[in-house]
Amino acid sequence: MSTPTQELPPAQDPPVNGGTQHFDGTAHSALPTPAAHGTDYSWQSWQSPLSGRYASKEMSAIFSNATRFKTWRLLWLNLAIAEKELGLNIPNEAIVQMKANLDLDDAQMKAAAVEEKATRHDVMAHVHVFGAQCPAAQAIIHWGATSCYVTDNADLIFLKMAFDVAIPKLALVIERLKVFAQEHRALPTLGFTHMQSAQMTTVGKRATLWIQELLWDLRNMQRARNDLGFRGVKGTTGTQASFLQLFEGDHDKVKALDKRVTQLCGFDYAYPVTGQTYSRKIDVDVLNSLASFAASATKMATDIRLLCSLKEIEEPFEESQIGSSAMAYKRNPMRSERICSLARWLGNIANNARETAGNQWMERTLDDSANRRMSLPEAFLTTDVILSTLQNVTEGLVVYPAIIARRIAAELPFMGTEPIIMAMVTAGGDRQICHDHIRLHSQDAARVVKVEGGDNDLIDRIRATEYFEPVHGQLDELLQPDGFIGRAPEQVDEFIRDWVEPALAPYQDYLKRAARVDLAV
Known part of the structure; x- marks a missing residue:
């Protein structure tokens, strides 16, 4: 059986510059028309979203x-x-x-x-x-120095400056969370283990778990910042040979030069020995403190995303904000999702620093240079964005106690069985017999919830059972949510008093001046 032939369309030249070919056969470039000479159309070329979209002006x-x-x-x-x-x-x-x-x-x-x-x-x-x-200085600029005198020492200055922006911002996030934890210190909520309902905690106590990790990050960043030394004046391979020649073999003057330049540049000390560069292990130390913070940010933002899905907590959502281009009712936790996205990127930059440090040959190789031009700025810019977004989230978190109470009510009957058993034994009952009654009633109640889609009727079953008559009058008291949160409110108070407030004490001036953050996007 023959098949009909189909006439092919005439051949067309392929589109250029990543363009598309329209139905009429004409090719259109996807690239913009080149700007006129001398016109700054920065939007026509790729820019890092870190500096162009997210990060603060001071960090950029x-x-x-x-x-x-x-x-x-x-x-x-x-x-x-x-x-x-x-x-x-x-x-x-x-x-x-x-x-x-x-x-x-x-x-x-x-x-x-x-x-x-x-x-x-x-x-x-x-x-x-x-x-x-500077014609009078032309002959002596860079006298005795090697390139790493300016490049490496400048990088160390930038690292210290960047920490000085990031660390107070981290303290501010902790301060905002502290206020949130205090406000909700005694609000009962279901705890979750394995993402299954577990013993109750409070909304404020859960926030202290986030704060504690951020306090460790504050400590790590402070230590990494304060440990930063200066490369100083070490010469081409770290031996200071060029400076020893300049000072005609006077070792004391060479040492004095190193110390004086270090002081003029605002550092307490210079690394005692270097190759041509300062050890790239310093970059590992610095970026590890940021990567550790990324883990804390991911944990907190993920918890908030999960709580948003339960409708117990909501991150800020402006009146004109759009959650979905298709589903107009949606209120997506886009800030927390952004935090998780950027934190994943930040955590991986630390691996880059580790690889670079391990692959430096002898006194130095240049395969670190292009890499570090990206990794160091991007690590701090990313940290800055995460901190600003965390601040925005913590300044606008909304809690819905009614939703929380409804979820507690659905699970509380099962949680209340142990206090009921103890009350029955106190009233003279047999623990094992009581346990068996509770077990059977619990299975029936679970079947109503899971199979029939009904409400948890375990307490109604207990009220209707003559065996439990000795504790019928106590059931309402035994099932108060406040009775299931242990020392959570007291733990919040003690943690804030003993740990949070001392850690924030050095930043009080900054915290008092700090305004609410306004995200660009």
Whole structure:
């Protein structure tokens, strides 16, 4: 049997630039029309959502080129100051001109880009451009130093600056959660183990579990920040040979130079030994503290997402906010979902630092450079976004006691069986016989709930059973939710008094000034 032939459409040239081919055969590019020369259409090129969409201006500024290259110039200035103080022939005018030209303008940034394209060396490009601005200092800029004098020392400065932004923000999140825990310290709610209903706790007590992990993160970040040292002036392979030559073999002056530059740059100490770079183990230590925080953020945000699905708690939801483009009734926990998404990214950046540290050869290799240009800024920018989002969530958490009470009422009869058994034994009953009655009634009540879809009628069954008549008058009292929360309210009070408030004491000025956060998106 023959098959009919089908005439094929005429061949068309493939679309270009990732475009699509329309039904009329014309190709349209997916790329925007190039901007006119000199027009800044930044929206026409990819930007990191961390800086372009989420992160705060203060954290983004730390890792900007403006801050980076100004810091390089400040490091060259401090080196020149210390060298001059220790006797090297550096004119006063050189110091004056360097101090007056720490900030770069657009013309200098463009000139540095041209130099770097020609030399393939970013540090030397900026040495040349800085020298052009400071002719009296041109001959002594970078004297005795290697590139890592500015790149590594600048990174250590940025890490400290970034911690100084992140740590108070973490303290603020803890403060907001503290208020939430206090407000709901005695509100009974079902506990969950294996995500199955378990013994009751309180809404406030559950919040203290989140706070405790964040307190550990606060401790870890404080320690990582305070442990940061300075690379200092160590030379090309860490031996300080170039500086020993500058000071004509005077070891004391070389040590004094290292100490003085360290002080001028705001550090308490310099690492006693380095290769060309500071050990990348420092980056591991720093990013591990952030990755640990990511785990805490994930845990808290996941709990909130689960509680949102139970309708017991809701994260902030603005009047004009849209939960779904299709399902208009939805109130998705998008903030908590964002936290989980970004925290997953942050946790994996720490693995990157570990791999980089382990793969440094001898005194150094350059395979860390391009990697760290991304990993260090992105780790802190991500941390900043998570902190801002956590603050927004904790400032607007809504609790629905009626929903919580309804869920408790559905489960409380089963939880109340042990107090009923104990009351029966106190009234003279046999524990084993009582246990058997409770077991059979519980199975029947569970069948009503699971098979018939009815309400839990266990207590009605007990009221209708003559055997339990000695405790019929006590049942309402035995089944009060407040009787099932143990020391939860007292634990909240003691935890906040003994642990939270002392940890937050150093940040009181910041906490008093802090305003509510307004997320951009």
